[in-house]
Amino acid sequence: MTPLAAIIARQIRASGPITLAEYMETCLLHPAHGYYSTRDPFGAAGDFTTAPEISQMFGELCGLALAQSWLDQGSPAPFTLAEPGPGRGTLMADMRRAIRVAPGMGKAAEVALIEASPHLRGVQRERLGQVRHLDTVEDLPQKPLFLMANEFFDALPIRQFQRVETGWSERVVGLEGEQLTLGLAPPVDLPRAGELGEIYEICPQAPAIIEAIASRIATHGGAAIIADYGGWNGSGDTFQALRNHAFDDPLAHPGEADLTAHVDFAPLAAAAIRAGAVASKPVHQGDWLRSMGIEARAARLEAAGDAGAMAALHRLTHADEMGHLFKMLAIWPETAPPVPGFVALNPDADHA
Numbered sequence: 001m002t003p004l005a006a007i008i009a010r011q012i013r014a015s016g017p018i019t020l021a022e023y024m025e026t027c028l029l030h031p032a033h034g035y036y037s038t039r040d041p042f043g044a045a046g047d048f049t050t051a052p053e054i055s056q057m058f059g060e061l062c063g064l065a066l067a068q069s070w071l072d073q074g075s076p077a078p079f080t081l082a083e084p085g086p087g088r089g090t091l092m093a094d095m096r097r098a099i100r101v102a103p104g105m106g107k108a109a110e111v112a113l114i115e116a117s118p119h120l121r122g123v124q125r126e127r128l129g130q131v132r133h134l135d136t137v138e139d140l141p142q143k144p145l146f147l148m149a150n151e152f153f154d155a156l157p158i159r160q161f162q163r164v165e166t167g168w169s170e171r172v173v174g175l176e177g178e179q180l181t182l183g184l185a186p187p188v189d190l191p192r193a194g195e196l197g198e199i200y201e202i203c204p205q206a207p208a209i210i211e212a213i214a215s216r217i218a219t220h221g222g223a224a225i226i227a228d229y230g231g232w233n234g235s236g237d238t239f240q241a242l243r244n245h246a247f248d249d250p251l252a253h254p255g256e257a258d259l260t261a262h263v264d265f266a267p268l269a270a271a272a273i274r275a276g277a278v279a280s281k282p283v284h285q286g287d288w289l290r291s292m293g294i295e296a297r298a299a300r301l302e303a304a305g306d307a308g309a310m311a312a313l314h315r316l317t318h319a320d321e322m323g324h325l326f327k328m329l330a331i332w333p334e335t336a337p338p339v340p341g342f343v344a345l346n347p348d349a350d351h352a
Contacts, residue, residue: 067101
């Protein structure tokens with residue numbers, strides 16, 4: 001039993017089973033034993049590798065898309081260049097380098113990182129220098145906002161409900177002897193149909209976060225790009241753990257494994273539209289990167305001596321790698337052109 005597992009077990013003995021959302025938040029952000037509070041989980045020496053860690057091309061193309069949107073909107077200055085969950089700062093470093101192609105954009109950018117982990121804040125400062133750290137997206141300034149979120153929403157706590165004979169029962173974490181185990185709370189009524197045994201997931205925090213982002217974009221201008229693995233109006237159990245680059249039992253190593261769930265992009269788009277912004281149709285990551293010229297960029301890098309450029313291209317774009325599992329969604333003001341590579345969603349006609 002990990003030190004955090006013992007803490008969770010004591011809590012359950014004292015006050016009863018906890019929701020998956022409570023379990024995830026404790027495992028990831030406990031101040032002394034939380035996964036993100038105590039380690040650098042990225043790269044070969046960690047538990048997983050994100051797109052920016054695979055190749056500079058990902059961050060460069062995201063930066064170029066935001067740069068074009070900035071130019072399309074009249075080059076507002078100053079503006080906030082933001083990233084929630086910025087990891088080691090790799091993506092932000094690549095984007096900052098790429099936006100220099102837009103005259104004046106680099107100087108006009110005020111970088112803001114939304115990061116809960118004190119450990120990772122230190123890593124980001126080492127990589128990026130003095131940047132502004134914020135606790136939540138609600139702390140973002142009321143000014144033009146250009147934001148990139150990569151593998152941020154998948155780590156937000158989820159709740160799960162299972163269809164039973166008399167309604168929907170929330171799945172909770174309890175104890176069986178000394179072992180953490182999943183169980184069901186008493187049934188509740190949910191305005192949703194479902195087959196017996198079906199699992200329904202929700203991410204309570206995600207729509208509010210999107211509304212905070214989209215409201216700034218709708219009011220002050222800007223754009224946001226969101227990349228994550230998931231789908232559209234998904235169902236089923238996607239709660240998972242990664243440890244040492246392999247799947248793990250989510251209850252086996254609290255605080256020592258990354259916990260995530262697939263992102264449902266439909267409520268994210270709906271939240272952006274509610275806030276007065278335009279949301280795009282979701283697009284496969286591979287398709288978007290190709291539309292932004294990643295193949296030509298990889299060829300140039302290879303010609304310049306980057307021996308891994310073509311392998312990185314394959315991993316980022318191929319359907320059997322990250323190309324289809326990962327989706328991308330963009331947000332922009334109603335008065336602005338679309339973010340490059342995206343098409344506006346028609347909420348009355350499109351069912352992505």
